[in-house]
Amino acid sequence: MRRLKVVNIEGRGEVTVKEISPYALYQAWQSDDRVEELERLANECLDPGLDEIKTWYASEIEQVVDGLLEVNSGFFGIARKLRADGVVEGVAKSLSECLPSVFADSFRLGMSMRGITDGNSS
Secondary structure: OOOEEEEEEOOOEEEEEEOOOHHHHHHHHHOOOHHHHHHHHHHHHEEOOHHHHOOOOHHHHHHHHHHHHHHOHHHHHHHHHOOOHHHHHHHHHHHHHHHHHHHHHHHHHHHHOOOOOOOOOO
């Protein structure tokens, strides 16, 4: 049965994190456009989806990532046993390459909010 976890992010609400199929991850990894396929896979495993979550703060995203690691612990355990850690590290590296754009999008959104750059202070 597919594992899932509901993570409660203070101020944001609940995020449902679902287990990733190793085969779906393999297909995404073999794709010509890995980033696009990994984003599609993330949207299948997260509710709300990546488009909403990527605008959140790093501390909030970290809680979602912790949930993903927890529900996918079986996958990581199998990878370790099969000594396929290098593949997992490659996937993590690809995901980390798209993180700067996630943080940049979040920064741009924050800077466009009234009061951030218009000289108003609290």
